[in-house]
Amino acid sequence: MVKKLVIALCVVGFHVRIAAPAESTDDPWKSLRFLMGTWEARTQGGSAGAAGAGTYTFKPELRNHVLARHSSSERCKGPADYDCGHADLLFVYREAPGQSYKAIYFDNEGHVIHYAVSVPTPTTAVLQSEPSGPGPQFRIVYELKGAMMYGKFQVRAPGQTEFQSYLEWSGPKK
Numbered sequence: 001m002v003k004k005l006v007i008a009l010c011v012v013g014f015h016v017r018i019a020a021p022a023e024s025t026d027d028p029w030k031s032l033r034f035l036m037g038t039w040e041a042r043t044q045g046g047s048a049g050a051a052g053a054g055t056y057t058f059k060p061e062l063r064n065h066v067l068a069r070h071s072s073s074e075r076c077k078g079p080a081d082y083d084c085g086h087a088d089l090l091f092v093y094r095e096a097p098g099q100s101y102k103a104i105y106f107d108n109e110g111h112v113i114h115y116a117v118s119v120p121t122p123t124t125a126v127l128q129s130e131p132s133g134p135g136p137q138f139r140i141v142y143e144l145k146g147a148m149m150y151g152k153f154q155v156r157a158p159g160q161t162e163f164q165s166y167l168e169w170s171g172p173k174k
Helices: 002-019 030-035
Strands: 037-045 051-061 066-077 087-093 102-107 112-121 124-129 137-145 148-156 164-172
Touching: 030 066, 030 112, 030 124, 030 137, 112 137
Parallel strands: none
Antiparallel strands: 037 051, 037 164, 051 066, 066 087, 087 102, 102 112, 112 124, 124 137, 137 148, 148 164
């Protein structure tokens, strides 16, 4: 009898799982939806002294549990110590529904950066790393103005109070 009850519960549970919608009706990315799509990026400022172009794409992945940014540079010219063959991945996530966004960044130079994500306006996202011991703190800012997305990668060195732009870019959605 117990076996039959367990089998029945498994069958009912399986049926309910199949019948349930794949995604919640709530949009976990509502406040970051303005980032989604493929964007052109042309660098135009910052202390890196680089000029170039590339693209980046924000899209939901892993059944809408992660917002992924994939980026790559196409044409770049910069100082000898600047890596123009840059590519990176950024994953925005929540550890549980309703919690604050977090992000983790990886690039082809071996950097890994953890960020807290905030959305101070409906068209601005700020990713800021925690201050870390002797090292610098990082911030990425995205701001949509009209049809153009503006971005900044900023660094605050230990002992400094202000972030300084290392790289700035802008471009329209493709």
